[in-house]
Amino acid sequence: MAVAVVCGAMLAISPLVIASADYESTMGLVQKIFYYHMPSAWIFLTASIVCGVASIRYLMTGDPRHDRTALAAGELVVVFGLLTLVTGPLWARKAWGTFWIWDARTTSSLVSWMIACAYLILRRYGGPGSEKLAAALALFGMANVPFIYISVNYWRTIHPATSVVPKLPFTMGFPLWFCVITFALLFIVLLKLRVRVEEQQARVDALYLSLDER
Amino acid sequence: MIRVAWLILRKDLTVEVRSKEIVYTTLFFAVSCVLVFAFALVREGRGPEDGAAGILWIAVMFAGNLALGRTFERERQSETLRALLLAPASRPAVYVGKLLGILVLLFGAELLLVPLVALLFQARLLSHPFWLTAIMTTGTVGFAAVGTLFAAMLVRARSRDVLLPVLLYPITVPVIIAGVRGTATLLQPELDAGIIRFWFALLVTFDVVFVTLALWTFEAVMTD
Numbered sequence: 001m002a003v004a005v006v007c008g009a010m011l012a013i014s015p016l017v018i019a020s021a022d023y024e025s026t027m028g029l030v031q032k033i034f035y036y037h038m039p040s041a042w043i044f045l046t047a048s049i050v051c052g053v054a055s056i057r058y059l060m061t062g063d064p065r066h067d068r069t070a071l072a073a074g075e076l077v078v079v080f081g082l083l084t085l086v087t088g089p090l091w092a093r094k095a096w097g098t099f100w101i102w103d104a105r106t107t108s109s110l111v112s113w114m115i116a117c118a119y120l121i122l123r124r125y126g127g128p129g130s131e132k133l134a135a136a137l138a139l140f141g142m143a144n145v146p147f148i149y150i151s152v153n154y155w156r157t158i159h160p161a162t163s164v165v166p167k168l169p170f171t172m173g174f175p176l177w178f179c180v181i182t183f184a185l186l187f188i189v190l191l192k193l194r195v196r197v198e199e200q201q202a203r204v205d206a207l208y209l210s211l212d213e214r
Numbered sequence: 215m216i217r218v219a220w221l222i223l224r225k226d227l228t229v230e231v232r233s234k235e236i237v238y239t240t241l242f243f244a245v246s247c248v249l250v251f252a253f254a255l256v257r258e259g260r261g262p263e264d265g266a267a268g269i270l271w272i273a274v275m276f277a278g279n280l281a282l283g284r285t286f287e288r289e290r291q292s293e294t295l296r297a298l299l300l301a302p303a304s305r306p307a308v309y310v311g312k313l314l315g316i317l318v319l320l321f322g323a324e325l326l327l328v329p330l331v332a333l334l335f336q337a338r339l340l341s342h343p344f345w346l347t348a349i350m351t352t353g354t355v356g357f358a359a360v361g362t363l364f365a366a367m368l369v370r371a372r373s374r375d376v377l378l379p380v381l382l383y384p385i386t387v388p389v390i391i392a393g394v395r396g397t398a399t400l401l402q403p404e405l406d407a408g409i410i411r412f413w414f415a416l417l418v419t420f421d422v423v424f425v426t427l428a429l430w431t432f433e434a435v436m437t438d
Binding site for chain 2 (some may be wrong): 023059060111114115121122125127129130132133135136137139140141142143144147148150151152154
């Protein structure tokens with residue numbers, strides 16, 4: 001609960017923090033979208049890893065707790081992925097002169113986002129027993145990303161590397177890290193909430209079942 | 215294990231030789247795909263640059279999707295997949311047997327598709343037969359390895375016909391990229407051996423990783 005309050009407050013003041021940051025010399029105002037783009041991209045990646053790891057553990061143990069975590073993380077992959085994929089092109093229009101370029105990062109992000117969507121579609125419409133199939137899909141999706149990355153990277157890549165981050169001046173670094181922490185907290189809060197909803201759903205289902213048996 | 219896989223392959227081929235249903239539908243569908251692309255893209259006898267490589271792979275993937283769906287639909291109709299899984303055979307062997315069956319079908323389709331695309335798009339597909347075979351084989355194995363696993367898993371799922379392409383195409387993106395780029399390299403007037411070796415190595419790595427993963431997942435997923 002306390003985390004949720006802190007996270008909400010940080011999210012509320014984040015526009016002010018971002019507004020206080022210096023203007024980037026060539027891109028001006030548009031560059032500020034980067035303060036939301038990069039944190040959401042990092043959380044997108046984190047959520048994908050959480051989903052993949054939870055899926056593997058579910059496949060190995062069959063414990064439904066891991067499955068619930070995987071589902072919650074899978075939904076957040078779609079949410080944060082969408083944020084990343086919307087803010088990215090807005091920035092790219094100014095920086096690269098075009099909304100979309102098929103480079104390694106953009107392509108692998110798009111494909112992992114599509115795999116996460118396929119994951120949710122499978123969970124939603126696959127019917128009973130689709131949890132294991134979805135877990136296998138998540139596993140394959142995770143194994144897929146390096147291949148896409150390497151294959152597209154072989155053409156050409158123009159996406160800025162994350163190695164610029166430590167070199168940022170304080171006035172730009174502070175808002176960035178502020179947003180990263182905000183988004184990380186947001187991710188934790190949403191993940192916990194979503195897992196709780198699933199847990200309660202499972203408990204309600206179990207109660208109904210026991211009622212029927214009586 | 216090899217014997218079980220061989221028996222399953224022989225069973226699939228025998229069923230197919232008797233009905234010829236999947237062979238005919240898949241081949242006809244693949245050919246009509248290529249024709250549609252030819253009508254849409256070929257102008258004055260020539261297709262767009264590198265177009266032939268893309269169209270060849272799209273046709274293979276569409277046909278593969280159809281063949282995968284039908285192969286496992288047949289197993290579902292008379293509950294024979296359950297019988298296969300109940301038989302005292304190891305799960306990986308069952309997977310390998312089904313995979314080999316799909317591969318035979320797809321290689322057959324490719325034998326027809328490659329000359330057809332080369333003809334309709336006036337592409338120099340056949341000028342490097344060794345590399346073409348290498349790229350087509352490794353790419354098809356990668357696609358079929360993932361496809362066989364997903365088609366088998368989806369046998370018991372609802373709306374399986376729609377879900378198979380929805381799941382399969384995003385996962386096989388690396389195969390498409392490497393296959394199309396590799397084949398497009400072969401269309402160049404001068405073969406760049408370094409580039410073609412890179413795509414071939416990527417496809418081989420993909421095959422090894424995904425066949426291994428599929429063998430492990432098949433065991434975990436196909437248990438009730």
